[in-house]
Amino acid sequence: MGSSIGLYRYIILYTHSCQEEDVTLASDAQDVLTQMASQTTLRYALNLISCAQVIARKRKAEQVGVEDLRRAYTYFMDEKRSVQWLKEQQGTLVFEEVEGQDDAGKDMMDSS
Numbered sequence: 001m002g003s004s005i006g007l008y009r010y011i012i013l014y015t016h017s018c019q020e021e022d023v024t025l026a027s028d029a030q031d032v033l034t035q036m037a038s039q040t041t042l043r044y045a046l047n048l049i050s051c052a053q054v055i056a057r058k059r060k061a062e063q064v065g066v067e068d069l070r071r072a073y074t075y076f077m078d079e080k081r082s083v084q085w086l087k088e089q090q091g092t093l094v095f096e097e098v099e100g101q102d103d104a105g106k107d108m109m110d111s112s
Helices: 004-021 027-039 042-058 066-075 079-089 103-109
Strands: none
Touching (some): 004 042, 027 042, 042 066
């Protein structure tokens, strides 16, 4: 979000998102969220607001704090971190079909 247009857009969407979801962010949490948005995507950062709110409610807090945002950040990966994780797991994840599976086995898996 290097441009002022990106920042302006973020502020509008952030304000709308907080009003719609009735979320109050601590001022330091707003700074952290802005930093997260600049390092990931605007959509990802805005989605973190509601996730962090659930975490804050669990600890009976009235507003979302920095730790709530950081915890939500560890629970849900943005696109860049997801791609990195998949690259690191390459060769260890199994996505192959079982060879020699008969038609009866296929029917059991077919939900249509």
